[in-house]
Amino acid sequence: MNGEATLAAAHRNNRPDDFADSIAQFIREQGFRVQQYVGCSGYRIDIAVEHPSDTVKQFVAGVECDGFS
Structure with a gap:
């Protein structure tokens, strides 16, 4: 119902997302x-x-953490 407004507010914050950063770091530690x-x-x-x-240049997975919204 308020999707656009909520997403717009979340993007305006420009705050670091510690949760997404920690998940990304965990995935890196697994070798990806x-x-x-x-x-x-x-x-x-x-x-x-x-x-x-190294020969395939594409993404194989996306992780959505829902950010600050």
């Missing part, structure tokens, strides 16, 4: 490469996990 806040619009995926092969 990750990128955070991936996307090209106002809505971004918190954590994108890269394919483990």
Whole structure:
């Protein structure tokens, strides 16, 4: 019902997301490469996990942590 307003408010905060950062760090410690806040619009995926092969340049998983919303 208030999705757009809630997402807009969450993006305006620009605060670090300690929860998403800790999850990303855990995934890195398991040997995976990750990128955070991936996307090209106002809505971004918190954590994108890269394919483990050096020859494949794509993401294999996305993790949505719901941020501050």
